[in-house]
Amino acid sequence: MLNKTVTVFVAALSSSLLYAAPQATPDAAQGAPAAAPAGTGSPMTPVQRADSAPQGSLKNPYKDDDADVVAAGGKLYLSYGCNGCHGGTGGGGMCPPLTNDTWVYGGDDDTLFRLVAYGSQTLQGKGYSRKAQESVVGPMPQMGQLMKTDDELWRILTFVRSNYHGSPECKFGCKGS
Numbered sequence: 497m498l499n500k501t502v503t504v505f506v507a508a509l510s511s512s513l514l515y516a517a518p519q520a521t522p523d524a525a526q527g528a529p530a531a532a533p534a535g536t537g538s539p540m541t542p543v544q545r546a547d548s549a550p551q552g553s554l555k556n557p558y559k560d561d562d563a564d565v566v567a568a569g570g571k572l573y574l575s576y577g578c579n580g581c582h583g584g585t586g587g588g589g590m591c592p593p594l595t596n597d598t599w600v601y602g603g604d605d606d607t608l609f610r611l612v613a614y615g616s617q618t619l620q621g622k623g624y625s626r627k628a629q630e631s632v633v634g635p636m637p638q639m640g641q642l643m644k645t646d647d648e649l650w651r652i653l654t655f656v657r658s659n660y661h662g663s664p665e666c667k668f669g670c671k672g673s
Contacts, residue, residue: 508606542613542640542649554606556650560657569655572648576639586659592630597662600628603669613640 540548560564573579573586586594592593601607601616611619615638643649660667 498571502522503585539645539647542609542643542646543638545624545646546610547612549606549663552606553606554609556605556609556653556657557631558652558654562654565651566658569651569653569658573652573655576642576648576652578639578652581634586656588630588632590632591634592632594656595634595659595661597666598628599631599666600626600630600633602627603654603655603666605668607669608656609646609649612649612652614638638649 546554558569560566574584578586579589581589581591582594584590588594591601592598599608601611601619607624610622610624614622616636618638619636640649657667663670665671
């Protein structure tokens, strides 16, 4: 009974986040007008960007020491409800933390972008597999269909990187994972 209750709760929470998030994303949360990151061409949704880019080619145009981008990414992280599963600064909750050495599918920019854009089930359908395990594992929903532009996702990922507290050599994925 407990397992069924947890499953229903997670499904309800995911559903409420998916339907509530678009209304909670004011343009001011970005800290700048929605625009394509440098070198990526015209603005696209995250799913459009992932679909149009060869695997392994997506690179975050922002650095995690850019305070303005990190602040804007933090606001977007909260407005899209990422904190509901991953905690306020990415330290974890009912889903894996985003601040340690464990990157479930890999820690490179391309993989993280696609994971958030597609969600874990679609990502697996595109040939990606788990490289690591966490004690708390829930499916990642398809957040790329909610975000207005790929720039929003890059800013969120910049915020996540800025909160990383694991081994420096694993910030973008550990060797062998």
